[in-house]
Amino acid sequence: MGAFLEISNVTKYFPDPTGKGMQCIFKDVFFQIEQGTFVTVVGHSGCGKSTLLNIIAGLERPSSGGIILDGKAIDAPGLDRMVVFQNFALMPWMSVYENVRVAVKAAHPGWSAAEVQKCVAKYVEMVGLTGSESKRPTMLSGGMRQRVGLARAFSVEPKVLLLDEPFAQIDALTRGVIQEELVNIWMRTRNTVFMVTHDVDEAILLSDKILLMTRGPEAEIAEVVDIAIPRPRSRTTVIEHPRYYKIRNHIIHFLVERSHKKDHAAA
Amino acid sequence: MNGLSVATRETFRVTMLSSLMLLGALALWQLASTPSVGGRTQGLPGPAAVGKVTVEMLSEPFYDRGPNDKGIGLQVLSSLGRVAIGYGAASVVAIFMGVVLGLNPILLKAANPYIQILKPISPLAWMPLFLYTIKDSTGAMILVIFMSTLWPTLANTAFGVATIKRDYLNVAALLQLSWWGRFFKVVLPAAAPTIVAGLRISIGSAWIAVVAAEMLVGGTGIGYFVWNEWNNLSLTRVIFAILVIGFVGLVLDLGFNRLAKAMAYTE
Numbered sequence: 001m002g003a004f005l006e007i008s009n010v011t012k013y014f015p016d017p018t019g020k021g022m023q024c025i026f027k028d029v030f031f032q033i034e035q036g037t038f039v040t041v042v043g044h045s046g047c048g049k050s051t052l053l054n055i056i057a058g059l060e061r062p063s064s065g066g067i068i069l070d071g072k073a074i075d076a077p078g079l080d081r082m083v084v085f086q087n088f089a090l091m092p093w094m095s096v097y098e099n100v101r102v103a104v105k106a107a108h109p110g111w112s113a114a115e116v117q118k119c120v121a122k123y124v125e126m127v128g129l130t131g132s133e134s135k136r137p138t139m140l141s142g143g144m145r146q147r148v149g150l151a152r153a154f155s156v157e158p159k160v161l162l163l164d165e166p167f168a169q170i171d172a173l174t175r176g177v178i179q180e181e182l183v184n185i186w187m188r189t190r191n192t193v194f195m196v197t198h199d200v201d202e203a204i205l206l207s208d209k210i211l212l213m214t215r216g217p218e219a220e221i222a223e224v225v226d227i228a229i230p231r232p233r234s235r236t237t238v239i240e241h242p243r244y245y246k247i248r249n250h251i252i253h254f255l256v257e258r259s260h261k262k263d264h265a266a267a
Numbered sequence: 268m269n270g271l272s273v274a275t276r277e278t279f280r281v282t283m284l285s286s287l288m289l290l291g292a293l294a295l296w297q298l299a300s301t302p303s304v305g306g307r308t309q310g311l312p313g314p315a316a317v318g319k320v321t322v323e324m325l326s327e328p329f330y331d332r333g334p335n336d337k338g339i340g341l342q343v344l345s346s347l348g349r350v351a352i353g354y355g356a357a358s359v360v361a362i363f364m365g366v367v368l369g370l371n372p373i374l375l376k377a378a379n380p381y382i383q384i385l386k387p388i389s390p391l392a393w394m395p396l397f398l399y400t401i402k403d404s405t406g407a408m409i410l411v412i413f414m415s416t417l418w419p420t421l422a423n424t425a426f427g428v429a430t431i432k433r434d435y436l437n438v439a440a441l442l443q444l445s446w447w448g449r450f451f452k453v454v455l456p457a458a459a460p461t462i463v464a465g466l467r468i469s470i471g472s473a474w475i476a477v478v479a480a481e482m483l484v485g486g487t488g489i490g491y492f493v494w495n496e497w498n499n500l501s502l503t504r505v506i507f508a509i510l511v512i513g514f515v516g517l518v519l520d521l522g523f524n525r526l527a528k529a530m531a532y533t534e
Contacts, residue, residue: 059437077440089434093456093532102452106442138533156442 003032004192005056005160010065012051025051026219028065031211033160033192040195040203041221042251043213044259049196050086053164056194057083070159079107082158086165088145090137090152097133100124100151107156123155126185143174150182154189163195167202176235179205187232200251204229205238212251214259222258225251312503320503321510335495337487339508343515346477346488349405353412354473358466361417365424365462366454375425382422390415390476394483404484408477415476416469423465427458432534459530467523474516489515 009028016023025048033039041049054060056067058077067074069081082103083089090099100120108116124130127147137145146166153161166182167175179202186193186206197203203210210225229241238244271279293314300313328340368375390411397407435457439449455462481490489512496504 057441059440077437077443079441079443081441083437083441085434085437087434089432089438091435091438091453091456092534093459103442106444106448136532 004035004070005033005194006068007031007033007052007056008066008068010052010055010062010067012048012055012060013063024218025216026213029219029221031221031224033194035192036190037208038186038193038195038206039209039211040197040207041211041213042197042200042203042255043219044215044255045198047213047216047219047259049213050164053083053162053194053196056160057081057162059083079156080159081162082153082156082160083162083164084146084149084153084166086168088137088142088149088169090145090148092137095134095136096129096140096148097124099137099148100155103152104155119155123151126154127151127181141174142170143178146170146178147181150185154185154191159192161191161193163193163197165197165199166195167199168197175202180235182206183233200248200255203251204244204247205233205235210251212254212259223254312506316503317506317510320507324504324507334486337492339489339492339511342487342489342492343511346481346490347515349409349480349488350412350470350473350477353409353477354416354470356409357413357416357473358420358469361420361465361469362424362455362462365421365465366428366450366458368421368425369428369431369458370454372429375429382418386418386422388414390472391479391483394480398484404486408480408484411480412473412476415472419468419472420462420465423468424458424462427461427465428454430461431457456530456532460527460532463523463527463530467520467527470519470523471516474512474519478512 007029009030011027011029012025013022014025015021029052031039041052043049051060055062056074058074058081061075074081091102094102097120100123101116104116104119104123105111108119111119121130124133127150129144129147129151132140132144137148140148146169149166167178170178183206193206195203195206204227207227210227211221212223212225213219214222225247227247229238229243229247296311297313300311300316324339328338330336330338331341368378393414394407394411397410398404401407401410431454435453436449439453444452477488478490478493481488482494485491485494489508493505493508493512496502496508
């Protein structure tokens with residue numbers, strides 16, 4: 001039986017900075033994600049992990065290889081995948097409510113106004129923004145903006161949620177809180193999630209599996225780390241788990257030492 | 268003045284300076300129009316004469332005593348009516364074309380040289396062609412206004428749409444919005460501040476063009492009124508009309524200033 005989401009030998013070339021040739025960002029990336037699991041790619045900035053996420057989202061095309069979701073090949077964006085963006089990507093001319101509503105309406109074109117309203121209210125409440133519906137995103141803190149981003153993404157009820165460094169632009173104290181909220185929401189919804197991040201603690205807290213990506217050019221998935229820490233998790237319980245520091249050290253070690261291996265090979 | 272805030276004091280100084288400028292201008296005008304020896308006015312009609320005509324004209328703005336003798340209100344309304352049609356039609360065409368060009372960088376590059384050639388052409392230069400082809404002076408005037416307002420709105424819309432943040436269009440793509448859904452929910456509001464800036468430049472051009480067009484082929488309108496009063500050698504009324512033109516232009520601009528504020532958003 002095939003996996004729910006399969007990233008099948010995906011390779012991406014970009015024009016190199018000189019504009020003359022092509023540069024290979026990553027090569028033959030292959031992995032599978034089971035339904036209802038939370039999988040994270042950890043890698044250095046510039047290794048192409050966000051590009052990989054955009055390819056799964058359908059916002060970019062792979063140079064070769066392909067994506068198969070639930071038995072269907074993907075080559076364009078669709079409502080079965082929704083992205084939570086690093087910089088939130090909320091419409092600044094819309095209120096919190098309207099930002100979620102535009103997504104709910106798009107996902108359910110046949111719904112009555114009352115059904116749409118009920119659904120929007122549900123997801124606004126899920127992220128704890130009830131009472132702030134009429135505010136514009138500019139009036140909100142980074143943490144609250146990303147709550148809107150999460151509500152918008154969850155409200156579409158996609159087959160796969162794609163989180164692109166979702167908490168990188170949120171101040172450290174708020175980040176911990178909102179990560180924990182995401183853990184709790186995910187425990188209830190059990191969406192299939194693909195996240196990219198360079199925050200190791202965030203990845204361990206949230207993920208079932210972590211994929212370690214080497215540095216580009218020609219980045220690749222070097223290793224899959226199972227996060228065998230039982231759920232429900234919270235920031236405090238997770239760090240007390242005996243495996244936590246072993247996993248953490250392993251990943252940090254990879255990022256500091258082994259992710260360079262391509263450079264050494266080339267040198 | 269010690270009790271007044273800095274802002275109040277600044278407003279006071281601005282008002283004082285403005286009043287001084289007005290008094291200075293009126294004094295120069297009075298000097299230029301002072302009756303010479305013998306009591307005959309050699310120069311321009313003075314402020315007092317123009318003031319008297321202003322009161323006369325404004326006390327009965329909508330009288331109609333035949334084609335060459337109509338109240339100033341009727342003349343302004345007739346000009347505004349032409350502007351409304353020409354400007355309205357041009358705005359719809361310009362915004363639509365601007366959006367199409369703005370969303371297609373290659374099309375925009377291809378069309379840009381022609382836009383740049385057509386843009387600096389005085390709209391009045393088209394007048395003979397329009398008169399020849401449609402053989403109707405009112406229609407020709409409206410087309411001149413159309414030409415005067417097409418380019419600023421088109422250029423601004425294309426620029427505004429071309430520089431919409433990629434994120435907003437990505438969200439529209441992920442939500443699978445239709446072309447029109449994307450047009451109304453994302454593209455128009457995102458580019459609205461730039462589009463309104465174009466519309467504001469255009470309404471100024473339209474108001475300038477209508478006066479000139481009516482002077483050429485008139486029949487009614489504020490431009491025709493100016494020309495008619497020149498033929499009657501009534502400079503008092505010409506000066507009065509100049510002031511009316513300026514005042515209406517100011518009101519139009521203030522309207523668009525309001526609109527610009529309503530459409531503004533911060534990211």
